[in-house]
Every structure is written in C-alpha cells, then in structure tokens.
Amino acid sequence: AQSVTQLDSQVPVFEEAPVELRCNYSSSVSVYLFWYVQYPNQGLQLLLKYLSGSTLVESINGFEAEFNKSQTSFHLRKPSVHISDTAEYFCAVIKAAGNKLTFGGGTRVLVKP
Amino acid sequence: SAVISQKPSRDICQRGTSLTIQCQVDSQVTMMFWYRQQPGQSLTLIATANQGSEATYESGFVIDKFPISRPNLTFSTLTVSNMSPEDSSIYLCSVEDLGGDGYTFGSGTRLTVV
Numbered sequence: 001a002q003s004v005t006q007l008d009s010q011v012p013v014f015e016e017a018p019v020e021l022r023c024n025y026s027s028s029v030s031v032y033l034f035w036y037v038q039y040p041n042q043g044l045q046l047l048l049k050y051l052s053g054s055t056l057v058e059s060i061n062g063f064e065a066e067f068n069k070s071q072t073s074f075h076l077r078k079p080s081v082h083i084s085d086t087a088e089y090f091c092a093v094i095k096a097a098g099n100k101l102t103f104g105g106g107t108r109v110l111v112k113p
Numbered sequence: 114s115a116v117i118s119q120k121p122s123r124d125i126c127q128r129g130t131s132l133t134i135q136c137q138v139d140s141q142v143t144m145m146f147w148y149r150q151q152p153g154q155s156l157t158l159i160a161t162a163n164q165g166s167e168a169t170y171e172s173g174f175v176i177d178k179f180p181i182s183r184p185n186l187t188f189s190t191l192t193v194s195n196m197s198p199e200d201s202s203i204y205l206c207s208v209e210d211l212g213g214d215g216y217t218f219g220s221g222t223r224l225t226v227v
Contacts, residue, residue, distance in 0.1 A: 041223075099209060103156045
C-alpha cells in the first residue's frame with residue numbers, strides 16, 4: 001500500500017516570502033501525485049497534479065511542484081506568498097492503476113503580514 | 114471537472130441519532146468515495162460506492178455504522194448511525210474526474226455531535 005508523509009504540520013511565513021511544503025511518498029508501483037488546498041471552512045480544491053510527462057507542474061496561482069522519482073518526493077513551492085494563501089495543503093497519491101487516494105497529514109500555512 | 118453538491122453543509126446532532134448526508138454529481142460516474150476528516154487531521158477514506166453493488170469499506174469502518182446507498186450513477190448517501198461525539202468530523206464525498214483533473218470533492222458536511 002502507498003503512504004504519504006508531509007514533513008511539516010505547520011509553516012508560518014511572511015507575506016511575499018517563499019514557501020516550500022515537503023511531501024514524500026512510498027509506493028512499490030507507479031503513482032500519480034496531487035496537491036489539494038483547503039481554505040478555512042471550505043472543501044478541498046485541486047491545486048496541481050502530476051500524472052506523466054514533465055516533472056515540473058504549475059498551478060494558475062503561482063504554485064509549482066516537482067516530481068522526483070529517485071527521492072520519492074513531490075514538494076510544493078511558491079516564490080512569493082500572499083495573505084490569501086493561508087490554508088491547509090494536502091499531498092495525495094494514487095496508484096497509476098488504482099482509484100483510491102491516500103492523503104498526507106496536511107500542512108497548515110499561515111501567511112503573516 | 115465534475116460539480117458536486119453535498120448537503121447538509123453542517124449540522125449539530127444529538128448523540129444516539131443518525132444523519133444522512135447526500136451527494137449529487139452533475140455527471141454520471143462509476144465510483145463515488147466517502148471520506149472523513151476528523152478535527153485537525155487529514156482525510157481518511159471510509160468507503161467506495163459503486164452503483165448497483167454493496168459499498169466497499171476500508172479497514173476500521175463498517176456498514177452498520179456508515180451505511181451507504183448508491184441508487185444511480187449521479188447520487189449517493191452516507192448515513193452516520195448512532196452518533197457519538199467521536200463522530201464529529203467533516204464528511205466529504207468525491208468522484209474521479211474523467212476529464213483528467215484528478216478527483217473532485219464536495220464542499221463537505223461539518224458534523225458536530227453533542
């Protein structure tokens with residue numbers, strides 16, 4: 001079975017500073033990887049995904065994540081955060097031939113002015 | 114992406130009662146998934162619901178506690194039975210988006226059991 005580890009449960013960061021959220025996964029088979037964001041009191045929204053192709057994937061709001069197969073990682077980065085990026089971020093993995101998402105424990109990002 | 118309507122959005126219930134959560138999708142989907150997010154924690158898959166067959170439950174979840182219905186390809190319900198305060202969580206439904214966008218989630222049902 002696959003598993004996902006998000007190494008940081010909370011990340012405080014100042015506005016306009018860069019942020020990196022770490023995600024490592026474990027799986028014996030090929031996987032697809034996702035980052036979801038949950039804004040306060042809201043549901044989950046897909047931020048970005050890696051299915052195949054380029055290992056660097058980007059979202060429309062400035063986030064990017066890089067799939068590193070050798071390090072089994074899918075870290076999420078943003079070069080300059082905004083107050084509105086305050087949210088909880090979840091890394092998730094699914095077997096390429098499967099249909100069940102496995103989530104990491106989540107990283108709460110608090111952007112300070 | 115699929116659009117999911119989930120209701121109720123929140124409820125406060127008395128212990129010992131049951132609550133049924135509804136999930137409506139704007140397109141036909143083969144599988145629907147039900148998750149629980151306990152306070153301050155990540156999401157845990159409860160069960161997978163296929164139309165026309167019994168739901169498949171994950172370890173630690175049983176049908177008597179979380180009965181699921183899946184009467185057609187666009188609708189499912191999850192019932193939280195004989196509730197206790199430990200059932201206070203956010204419950205979310207999800208579907209696989211065949212457009213390739215991954216998995217879409219409903220906005221969740223925030224349940225508080227008192």
